Amino acid sequence: MKVEYQVPGGDFDRAGEASANIKKLLQRIGIPADVIRRIAIGTYEGEMNCLIHAGGGRVVAEIEPEGTVIIISDQGPGIPDIQKAMQEGWSTAPDYVRAMGFGAGMGLPNMMKCSDDFNIQSKVGEGSTITMKFLYK
Amino acid sequence: MVGLKTVQKALQAEVLAGAQYMDKEAEMACGADLMSDVLAFTKRKTLLLTGLANMQVVKTADVSDLSALVFVRGKEPTPEILAAAESKGLPVMMTKYTMFEACGRLYAIGLIGCPPKGAEERR
Ligand SMILES: Nc1ncnc2c1ncn2[C@@H]1O[C@H](COP(=O)(O)OP(=O)(O)O)[C@@H](O)[C@H]1O
Ligand SMILES: [Mg+2]
Numbered sequence: 001m002k003v004e005y006q007v008p009g010g011d012f013d014r015a016g017e018a019s020a021n022i023k024k025l026l027q028r029i030g031i032p033a034d035v036i037r038r039i040a041i042g043t044y045e046g047e048m049n050c051l052i053h054a055g056g057g058r059v060v061a062e063i064e065p066e067g068t069v070i071i072i073s074d075q076g077p078g079i080p081d082i083q084k085a086m087q088e089g090w091s092t093a094p095d096y097v098r099a100m101g102f103g104a105g106m107g108l109p110n111m112m113k114c115s116d117d118f119n120i121q122s123k124v125g126e127g128s129t130i131t132m133k134f135l136y137k
Numbered sequence: 138m139v140g141l142k143t144v145q146k147a148l149q150a151e152v153l154a155g156a157q158y159m160d161k162e163a164e165m166a167c168g169a170d171l172m173s174d175v176l177a178f179t180k181r182k183t184l185l186l187t188g189l190a191n192m193q194v195v196k197t198a199d200v201s202d203l204s205a206l207v208f209v210r211g212k213e214p215t216p217e218i219l220a221a222a223e224s225k226g227l228p229v230m231m232t233k234y235t236m237f238e239a240c241g242r243l244y245a246i247g248l249i250g251c252p253p254k255g256a257e258e259r260r
Contacts, residue, residue, distance in 0.1 A: 016196040023200065033181065033202065040200035041176050101172035101193050110177040 001025075001063045007047050007074075009056030012100060018059035019043040022070075025063065031136055038114040039068055039134045045107040046072035046130055052097050053077070054128065067116070067135040078124040086112065086120075138162045139248045141205050141228055144184060147242045148232035150207060154219040155228035163204045166248045168240045172197040179203065179251050186239055190214040195221045205229070209236045 003025065005018035023040040043059060050057035054076025062069040079085045086108050093103025112118040117133035141159045145152060152159060163184035169175050170189040179185070181202040187194055190212045198206055205228040208214055213231065214222075222229045232239050244250075 013192060015193070016200070019200050020196070037181060037200070037202050044196065044200045045173070045176060098171075100191060101170060101189050101197070104171045104173040106171075106173035106177045110173070113177075 003061050003063070005059045007050040007057045007059060007072075009051060009054070011051065015047055015051050016044055018047050018061075022059075022061045022063075022068075025061075026068070029063070031068075035134060035136050039070065042111045042114040042132050042134070043070050043072070045111050046070070046132075048102055049107055050074045050076070052093055052102060057127075066137075067133060070115075070132045070134070071129065072132075073127065073129040075127040078126055079120075079122040079128055080124050082120055082122060138164050139243070139246060141184075141230075143246065144205070144207070144243060144248070145230055147246050148207065148230065148234055148239055150230035150232040153208075153214065153229045153231055154222040155205070155226060158205075158226055158228045161204050161228070163248060165251050166240070166243055167251050168209075168236050175203075176201060178253065183251055184243075184248070186236060186243075188212055188236055190218065192218055192221060194218070195225065195227065198222075198227055199225045203227070207232060207239065209234060209239045 008014050019040045026036045054074035057074030060071040084090050088109045089105040091103050091105035097103040115132035116135045119131040122128035140162050164182040166184040167179050168186040172193050175197050179201050182204045184205050185203050186207045188209050208231045211233050
């Protein structure tokens with residue numbers, strides 16, 4: 001099963017729709033709660049990054065019998081130094097984002113920790129694509 | 138593990154949403170205003186104490202499967218926040234105590250903190 005969601009740029013009120021919906025879908029098909037939690041957290045952090053850093057984007061979830069693949073893509077500014085961006089605590093988020101509880105530089109490293117396979121592709125001026133694979137076992 | 142009603146008593150807290158789910162228990166607790174830290178360091182069924190009253194708190198609690206929310210220092214969440222919590226089956230309490238005082242009171246009745254590394258981490 002493949003589902004797709006748009007992430008609105010800058011709209012904090014609508015952020016998290018993709019992860020909330022994917023969580024409900026996975027609950028309905030009986031995926032273990034701890035696995036759903038990893039998927040929901042990884043997707044939510046990815047959505048927040050799209051919204052905060054890239055002016056919006058797209059979340060695709062491919063829900064398969066063995067696992068789920070989440071692809072989060074945007075046509076934002078791209079990430080100049082991926083190694084730096086992957087470090088815990090490194091963030092370019094403005095203060096208003098920190099006041100909302102984000103921008104601590106923990107998102108990308110946590111997405112990697114939650115997933116069984118993590119891939120990030122980014123090109124300055126073109127955008128970013130993050131692919132996370134989650135196995136049910 | 139501490140029952141939510143015991144938490145409510147220790148904090149002299151008011152239940153603002155999800156009263157019908159107050160029979161649940163909290164396995165551990167976390168005090169934070171940074172939602173990314175909550176997403177990185179909590180486990181399932183964690184009680185979150187926070188001074189941040191916005192929609193992201195409820196969304197973070199939902200994706201993280203937290204057991205309940207406590208707003209400290211009398212921070213009053215908006216009706217929208219409470220409605221969202223209600224629809225997710227998430228109990229919400231409010232206490233007059235500060236973060237420090239509230240955490241101390243819960244620690245004293247046996248609630249433990251989250252380990253520095255998340256539970257379901259793959260690496
Ligand atoms: N989709 C994206 N587009 C552009 N830059 C991004 C994107 N995602 C992350 N970044 C960059 O990587 C940094 C680290 O991201 P992250 O670990 O999620 O922390 P935070 O979002 O809290 O800043 C961000 O501050 C930003 O500079
Ligand atoms: Mg982030």
